[in-house]
Amino acid sequence: MGSTIDSQHVEDQGHVVLFPFMSKGHTIPLLHLSRLFLSRRLRVTIFTTPANRPFINQSLADTSASLISLPFPQSISPEIPSGVESTDKLPSIDLFFPFALTTGHMQPDFERALQTLPRVSFMVSDAFLWWTLDSADKLGFPRFVFYGFNNYAMAVSKVVAENRLLHGPESDDELITVTRFPWIKITRKDFHEALTKDDHDQPSQASEFHMKAAVATNRSFGMIVNSFYELEPVFTDYWNSECEPKAWCVGPLCQVAQDEPHDDHQDKPIWIEWLDEKLEKGSWVLYVAFGTQAELSAEQLQEIAKGLENSNINFLWVIRSKGSEETAAWDINGFEERVKGRGMVVKEWVDQRRILMHESVKGFVSHCGWNSVLESICAGVPILAWPMMAEQPLNARMVVEEIKVGLRVETCDGSVKGFVKSEGLEKMVKELMEGEKGEEVRKKVKEFADLANKAVKEGGSSWLTLQSLIDEMRQH
Template structure:
């Protein structure tokens, strides 16, 4: 790839989720892209713009362009106008409604894409499941970004596929993770939404959100993970083997 002194050879759009633990790692990734000669555009919302500008100010990513798009207003009861990040939510009960409401940003996101130089690929947070549709519409690949490592994703995949949370065991009984028998989990280690869709409205909403994210991840071109190979080679190799060579989990 090109060095930082070469002419820009591509243009990547980054779209971090409005949560500091998701945003900061992706801002670090922007510096890696810029160092390799890529043009970088970061999409965010007006209330999150100042934090991103400040974070980039003293880094090699300062050359990145930041584009604001509106955050949906008055779509979720209990979330007042101006609340555009998870650290500002008055209750964790609002997390899934907040996250799901971001789908209303899709029209403005796509309008912003139309104003940008030709996009080579998109890297968007795993919570923005709907961006895989936008990327397909505009004809460029979408990479999904996970702010955590391959370990929880690999274990979660095995647990889900083997239905390990559906047995009669109590919530505190240790259950062996099939492909990784040295790992023991309990049902309490997982949010209720990972167990079933339930008739409870809040739990069903969380379950549906998780399913949308999973489907969008599978449909994406590949993954970028906040990790490095030497830290967790077993889980990285497992994920890459399961996902196949066309959609690897790329550690940064």
């Protein structure tokens, strides 16, 4: 990446190394963070792998950040096809843990590369790259761990684990009171199964990975959290008064993207043109997307289609390209024809933040990945929460029950991750877009959008936290 205006700021103010995990949802926030570091006059070096390099190169082409590629380990795990270097290319998300554990074999190359760099002040690496802590310790600089989570999910998970709350109830759907935060009720289904059962005799790859990441996190200098204090003061205060390492809230990192201009006269995506048309007619649009990792059955996709069709709501539905085999099992072409003009189906990567910021978009059916939640909050768009995996059920509880910026889909059996029938989806889509409850959460999310904007401006809580972190590292 070339010499640009950013390079004028890179004086001897410090040098930060960033190492994102090989997944776009983990990478993009750290690329935003790199811009913040550059704007504060730090030198930035980012580590990645050859297949992930083009995306990062393109994202930071206008900056002075340096980029180093390390070879991704091949033939370590027989389940992972050769050439796969990111989670979105995995044949199945079930291969996530073998993939994540394989990254540990990058450590020798990483340490050799670090030794060739100018003195490193500190490092920010993804929590999933637990082994980078050992490298930082060997070479004598602090490591901050980046979790793509919020403090709510971390605090609730910690209390649940310490008090072994998941080992009491007989039913996976039984409500459990979180002792430290008694107004919060959770179920076993809110957590990954690796955390809900004892497997000391034969540890799974999942529990091995979680243990490695947790131990490395506890030994790290601090945690970079993509959140802002005003969104979750109770949980941020709890963490920083009773837990370690310290959490530094420097988000929402997606706000950095506000300063990245779009040339609307050149190559305007068809989905933006479609949204523009809806805006001209004064029509509201529901955005539907479930991230790059969720795997939906053909049966579930068909129910979504039926619910959207029957709702008579305008919608933009993004179906990930990896789902082409599943989508082939139902007549998507017939569906698209029937909803033509009112609904649009997109099967390619989209700039989600740009969609959410569009004035016509007034609701978001989301899996509640934390990046998506923050983007929706920053855009002032209320959420219809449909969690599917990882910490998403906890994010959904935060969205619906804690900060009240969204509603929840109705599942057949009322459980957290149950099947959603078309009637249940249609009902809640209408409530979000046209009902009283929808209006309430729409008002609330706009309040948080304003607070998010203030947090990242000069003098705001996240701006000050980032400056405090940098000042502390300069004295370290």
